Amino acid sequence: MPVSGAKKVFHRMMWAVMGMFGPMISCRELTDFLERYVDGGLTPEEQRAFDRHLSMCRPCRAYVASYRKTIELERSAFAGPDGPVPDEVPEELVRGVLAARRAAG
């Protein structure tokens, strides 16, 4: 059948074009890679596919940028001098509360 023949040629062309750009990953696959990407745990092939997708997909670029920012914020929150708020209540606060109670009572 000539019709299916034309279809086959078209498919072969599609694959040739895709081959020039190398393997493509989808936006979903990119988000699956993201965690390992930030940790530098991607294989060279995955890294290339990841970078290629980013170079062509603006939403994913924005997503990766905000993801990295979040990771950096989390890391600095745990490692930096402005660490988590201590569990203990500052003593001045306790004394202030007690004084206020005495004044009220």
Ligand SMILES: [Zn+2]
């Ligand atoms: Zn994308």
